[in-house]
Amino acid sequence: ERLGPTITAGEILVEIMATSVGTGFLEPLPLLGPFPSGAPAIFIDQVAKLGGSAGIISAVGADDFGTLNIERLRRDGADISAIDVLPDMPTGTAFVRYRPDGARDFVFNIAKSASGQIRMTDAARQLISRAGHVHVMGSAFAITGIGQILTDAVADVKSRGGSVSFDPNVRKELIAEHGQAREQMREILAVTDLLLPSGEELEVASGIKGEEASIGALLSLGISEIVLKRGALGSSYFAKDGRLDSPAFAVKEVDPTGAGDCFGATYLTCRRLGKSPEDALRYANAAGARTVTRQGPMEGASSFAELDAFIRETGSET
Numbered sequence: 549e550r551l552g553p554t555i556t557a558g559e560i561l562v563e564i565m566a567t568s569v570g571t572g573f574l575e576p577l578p579l580l581g582p583f584p585s586g587a588p589a590i591f592i593d594q595v596a597k598l599g600g601s602a603g604i605i606s607a608v609g610a611d612d613f614g615t616l617n618i619e620r621l622r623r624d625g626a627d628i629s630a631i632d633v634l635p636d637m638p639t640g641t642a643f644v645r646y647r648p649d650g651a652r653d654f655v656f657n658i659a660k661s662a663s664g665q666i667r668m669t670d671a672a673r674q675l676i677s678r679a680g681h682v683h684v685m686g687s688a689f690a691i692t693g694i695g696q697i698l699t700d701a702v703a704d705v706k707s708r709g710g711s712v713s714f715d716p717n718v719r720k721e722l723i724a725e726h727g728q729a730r731e732q733m734r735e736i737l738a739v740t741d742l743l744l745p746s747g748e749e750l751e752v753a754s755g756i757k758g759e760e761a762s763i764g765a766l767l768s769l770g771i772s773e774i775v776l777k778r779g780a781l782g783s784s785y786f787a788k789d790g791r792l793d794s795p796a797f798a799v800k801e802v803d804p805t806g807a808g809d810c811f812g813a814t815y816l817t818c819r820r821l822g823k824s825p826e827d828a829l830r831y832a833n834a835a836g837a838r839t840v841t842r843q844g845p846m847e848g849a850s851s852f853a854e855l856d857a858f859i860r861e862t863g864s865e866t
């Protein structure tokens with residue numbers, strides 16, 4: 549924290565969800581929303597709710613969906629100075645419906661929304677010049693030009709002794725098809741201090757098979773901490789000095805969206821505040837678990853007081 553705020557760059561959206569389980573959007577449906585969303589925005593909101601200083605480089609339209617997001621981030625204490633409000637573009641949207649097996653169908657508008665127009669503005673340069681940590685969210689690479697903004701931010705922050713975290717947040721299919729994404733991932737991994745993969749992202753990042761082999765290969769790149777998210781099974785920490793496993797808290801899952809972002813933001817913020825990996829993992833598990841009990845991706849973002857109460861009430865981890 550002493551080096552300045554945690555920042556990221558990427559999409560801000562509203563999420564609108566079908567209230568019934570089923571397949572897609574081919575007939576009229578009851579919908580619930582708009583909820584503030586966008587993986588990078590959820591991450592930054594969670595950092596801010598924990599009292600960490602945090603800011604985001606992004607863009608919204610001059611509409612209610614944009615206002616909803618900006619006011620939420622402002623209320624929770626995030627720096628919103630580098631969120632551009634574009635007069636001629638709508639705020640990004642994601643319509644989501646859950647299938648019976650838990651898979652999701654989406655209708656996205658990101659590329660042709662304000663989020664598709666994120667640029668390096670004076671306000672963005674200002675924010676970067678004050679930052680102490682850059683979080684790179686893999687989902688943001690769908691936005692043309694975001695790679696350059698993140699690369700510039702990483703170089704600037706690293707030159708001042710700052711640090712970098714990376715959540716790949718990608719699907720294997722995309723990586724396999726696009727050689728450029730593979731190259732982009734290699735470049736980020738080379739400057740990553742904290743890697744936050746989930747599921748198959750670990751093997752996608754390492755380029756090899758097997759958890760242990762992947763961890764070894766990634767640590768040898770110079771990554772100091774890898775924290776693997778395991779959904780309802782909790783999480784694991786890996787570093788040169790060893791490994792820690794932390795079980796999940798037992799909760800009823802209402803809406804899994806946002807768990808990984810709140811988990812990562814909480815782990816990072818705890819570490820930046822000087823907490824041990826063990827304490828950070830426990831708080832992060834609590835943040836992820838609490839998120840899935842709330843409808844809406846950003847609605848379960850937690851303060852330390854809320855996490856302490858949750859840990860007390862939910863009791864021993866399973």
Ligand code: ATP
Pocket residue numbers: 717745746747776777778779780781782783796797798799801804805806807808809811832833834835836837840
């Ligand atoms: P996302 O779907 O948001 O990208 P992710 O795949 O990156 O998420 P997950 O592993 O799904 O990350 O969730 C992150 C963390 O949140 C887990 O490591 C766990 O601590 C907590 N968590 C997620 N789902 C549950 C659950 N059903 N019960 C308890 N804890 C959970």
Ligand code: MG
Pocket residue numbers: 746779808
């Ligand atoms: Mg998940």
